[in-house]
Amino acid sequence: MSSTVLTFVIVGLDDHPIFEADLVLRGEAGSRDDRTQYLHQFVLHAALDAVEDQQWQSTNMNLGVVDKFNNLQVSAFVTAAQIKFLLLHDGRSDDSIRQFFRDVHEVFLKVMMNPFFSPKAPVKSNAFHQRVRAISRSHFRS
């Protein structure tokens, strides 16, 4: 894998991150510094302003790259329920990101159909986690 940053976050209501996944394949990237997680969260959290800014300017759920910090880019996707998918990456093709978001959305809809789903509570389903990883592998294999 050429680049090493690929963090996916689903943000529910009140800016609560309800799902987080570092989609970089372990082993290839070696042991990553845990501290970069801080920066990633900061950048993702800061990007929420940009997402809210842009989500009303288009009818498209996929917003493309909404924010940048140095060489980190944040792509966003907003579902109908105002739940935000954020992907932190370092320059992936828009096309694969769009596909990735679309597929994850499909899986996420099933999570939402759970009557106990709350847009503020973390999604703990292991199956969902696995599926997201599988989708990421299929779209971001470079």
Add this chain to the structure above:
Amino acid sequence: MEMKEWIQENFTPAVMVISSPEVEALCHESNGFNIVDMLRPFGYLQQLSVPVRTVGEQAYRIRELRVRFYQADMMFKPSPEAADEYLKGVVNAAGKESSSAAVPDVLTALRKGTVGELAESTPSWRHYRQEFLRTMAFGEWETYDHPVACLLVLHANAENPVEAFGRMFHSAPRPPLMKTGKMEHRLVMHHLLVHADNAAAEGGYAKSEEKLKAARAALGQAAVHLIRINSHKGDPAAVVGYERKWRLPLPGCLPSGGAGEPPSRPDVPAAGLGACLTQANLEDIKRFVEDFAVRALLPAMEARVRALNHQVKSTRKGLTNQLKTLLWRKPLTGTAVSIQGRDSPLSGSVHGGSVHGGAANGGLTAYSGASIESQMRSLADLAFLMQDYEMALSTLRLLCSDLKTDKKWRQYAGAQETMALAMIMTNAPSSEVVATFKEAYGRYSHLTNSGTNKELVRYTTRAMMLAADYAKQQGNFTEANYALMKAHYQEENLRSGLLLEQGALCLLRERPPKLRKFAFHMTLAGLRFNACDQRALGARAYRTVLPVYEGHRWYFIEEHLHDVLGKLDLETGRHDAALQHFAAIIACPNSPAYWQAFYLKQFLDCVTATEGSQGKAPVLELVLPELDAGKIRIHSDDQVCHANAEARALPEEDWRLLEAPLLAGSDIQVASWLDGGSSSKIAGLALNTAVVGEPLEVLVSVSNPLALELSVSRMRLTFDAEPSSASEAAASGATAGAGEAEPAEALPGNFAEAEESAVTLKPQESAWVALRLRPLQPGLLTLTGVEWLLNDTAPGRKQFALRPPPTHRRTASKAPSKAEGQSQCLAFTVLPALPKLEASVEDLPDCLLEGELRKCMLVLRNTGASALHGIRMVTSGPDVYVSPDNADLSSPSADSVMPGRQQPASTSGAVEHLQEPGIPLRRGMRRCAWPASRALQPQDEIRWPLWVHPRDRGPFGFHLAFYYEPQAPVDGMKHRLLRLRHVVDVVPALSAVAEVAASRTDLDSFILRLTLQGLQPVTLRHISSMHSGWKLSALQNRSDAQSNPAQPSAILAADLAASISAPSSTYCRLHPPSQTSRNSASADERAMQSRCLAFFHTEHMRALQPEPELEQMSQRPSKVSLDKAAAEAQPLPLAGAAPSTDKDVGASGGADLALIWTLEAPEGQPSRAGATHFYDVLEKEKVALRAVLRGKKQLQHDFQRSGSCSVPLTLALRNCSDAAVSVCVEAGAPSSVQPAAEAMWRSMPAVPPAGSAGPQSQAGGAAPEPAASRAALGSPAGPAYMWTGSTRSLLPALRPGQSAQVPLQVSVHVPGAFEISDYVIRWAAHDKQFQQPGPAFLLMVEDDTSDRLQDV
């Protein structure tokens, strides 16, 4: 400040001041400042109206002018390092102020819309920015800071001032740039004579005036001035007191000097700055500055602009020049059009001889000072200073195009920057202005060599700072933030932090405010501050953003913020604050284990450090272990006590059911409105009740979210207490935290003591921890929370926060039950000491066998403080039996259930009996009562035998509820209840199947087949008939049976080890009760039965029977009805069977059996015994009519003598149904219905005999059967016998239980063996017809040849 104002204020003509040391000394001593400082406040000239004309035809008026005075040798730019050092000092000073200031509350400011104020309140920024720009002045290429005039200051008592002026100018140090020729050295000169009144000069002021005249004559009328200072005579009343006027414009000094200021300032005199200046002096100075500016400075600048313009015009403007530039633009350096040698443009405009020329050459820069580009720049800057911004702008545009062509990017960027300023002044569109700034930034940043050229980085920053300022003015905060973000990239940490902070504040002012981005940038600023050791500023930035992130579950972010803040606080010695931060991050389940360990260690170290510095570690609201403050269970023994934890597990409803019969007999006080006045105030509240001396238990749920092991010790409850009035005197402090040992122990009447418990939680483990509190005084007690010690170091606490139960008014959901309410109420009424009964069941193993009869010991003990009496008990089901007396207190063994066992003599001698040995209640419950007079003193105990008998495998539970009353009545509690429950596992021991078949030899008895398979090594000991009258006998050989018939008895001893591998069977005969023995059912036989066995056997059936009075019973049973029931059931424990069933025993069967078996236990343990019950084993074998065909089975007949042998048979019939039946026996008729089971069990005749159409005959009649019946069939395989005599008999009415004999006869024609079965018994009862085949009879007829032999 408006940007334009700021530009007008700062981009003003600069004047180089060269003063003699005498003058300086005079000024220092008396006033505490330099000559320059003295002149500065007067440099701001208002209310002017000076007409000036630069290049245009039209003159314009200057209304306001600021003149900047600088000491000549200090007109240079300090090195970047020195400047940064100085700026750091500026920030430090501001940081000190800010550390005490409150951290701005961003969220509140956003809500109130006061973000603007927030932005203005950043402590250091404004001053920093001003000082930063000041240290950027006197650049090489920007000439607006270059001096346009030179002021020579001399003491008035100097000899020959004119010469002195000349000497001074030549000898005085000049700005470094001027030495290198980059600064214009041909300046307009002005001369100032200073007359100090306090310096004793001969001739006084008049002499000075003479010198002035002389100088004026030599240097020109307008070029020399005289001012008078230090006129103050030391009269305090005459002090002008303009301290502020002097102090405010005093900029800071750099240690190395530069930026226009000397390295240091003289000490401030005691009387204050400017103490020796009188009003007249000030007027003098003011007059001088005004005169200088208007009459010397402005005209000189005017002339210089014109001269420069002329120069530029001739070389660069006009069509010809443009074409020339386009076509023959020279390629770069050194070839600039030199105007060296020509007259200086200024030379003509000043008074002759005033130019002290001769400067070093320009050197090897790209453009020498005399190049046209330099001149254009000078022209533009001069025009800018002269407020002719249009002119400046156009010149700069022209210059920029040239510079661009020459690729002189540094100069180009500087020109762009100034151009942007000029555009601001000419009201150009803001987008253009910003674009120009950005262009400047772009060019600068290209040149910075990725940040290594510090000088250029500063220029870059300046451009972006100005752009941001402008954008902010325009309300374009997005642009401002962009500019500041750009500016910070290459900057050193401190400046970068400040820029980021400003950028972040801009984000807040956007519409809508970008709070999250603000927080991020602020955090970055904090990081930068921390990196350059600006801890105060860093902490401030982090504290500002903490509320933005807190509570949104971005764990890493919160972790980072708290970690950094905690460390900062620890460094500054604020242990309490550091602890708070460290405590906030110790629960970090998302982090790897080593970080968790690190954070925890950090926190614990901090606790230790705090303990060391403050003597005592503060008790914090800790998040480790996780304690659900809303989910607690309170177990307190009030009126209802629970003897063990299993008792609490049973639903409250079940206990209520059990307790209802206990409470039924007692007088329950029902409060009504009539006695409302008498009830105490406390009782009116819904409080729990606790009793002094009895611990109340609170179960709290703790869990460990980490991947580390946590040890939690000294966990205890905290409480508030309010002693009742009686004990008020004892407890003066109403509140006593249990953890605070000192005050609690200091109180003589310690209100309650909390037991401490400890728990070690493994990673990810959850546990319920039971915390106990023992009240010591009556009163009111409220539980407040829990305190503990984490890892033996950090004290923590958590307040209980019970959620009120949700109430849905619309859906009218049920109100919380009392039990729920009780467990959620934290307040207790503590009653004085009461008796307390504790119960336990001893000798109850963990695992019982299915059907085991286990004798246990019920132990009742009074652990309370006073005596109790009136113990009653209710047992839950038919599986528990309470012995009516306590005679047998021996330990359990298998023998105790063996029949015929003698009651052992009581060892204690005094045998106690129950007052009510067991009143049966519904659902198998039974009530027992000890004699009311039996009082149980404190620490006294009662031991009582108790039998349990689990019937089914799986968990087996039984409950006991006790009722008792204190012997001495206590207000508020008349009686108490105790609940005890035991649950044990039951494993199977023996699988037994009983099958019964009717005996074929008689009409009464049955054959019993028991199929046994042991799952444990079980030995069958006895088979007991549990039904009165039924008896058992062993099966015998026929011969034995005739010689010595077995005497049937109620108990049949057997000794059969049940095989574990395969089922084994045993047989015995079952005898129904005989008419004679029934009534005299031998009491001794009954006595043989173990009482408990009989109880268990019958009680189970009773419990299974439907209860007609169930509904009635669900009402509260009255005492009368209960007593009546007790009287009726008095003889019950001895009743083996229900006596009323005797009447139809014969008809309905009802033979109940019990198998008693034993199991040898391992060494040292008592052997175990059990019983397996069979109820109504005749159920399957129940037939309405039993029939047996009797007759001689073996015959000898001489067939030669007589062809047929006639055999008389008797069919014995017995009506086993409960109705009278009419019976018809038809011989020779095959039964049309053959049950399938029968077909398999019995050998069938080969062909059913035909000839069913036998002749109708009367019963008892002997109509001979035609012998042709068999021949008529023509079947060779037909039976070789023939029915003769009456083949159809009718019994019109056979009463229940009655027997009858029907004579039948068959004729046999050949010897052989015959099965006689082709006859049918038809019977009718209740108007229904039934038919059953007659029992088969095997007949053997032999040919008797003895007679013949005799004949022979």
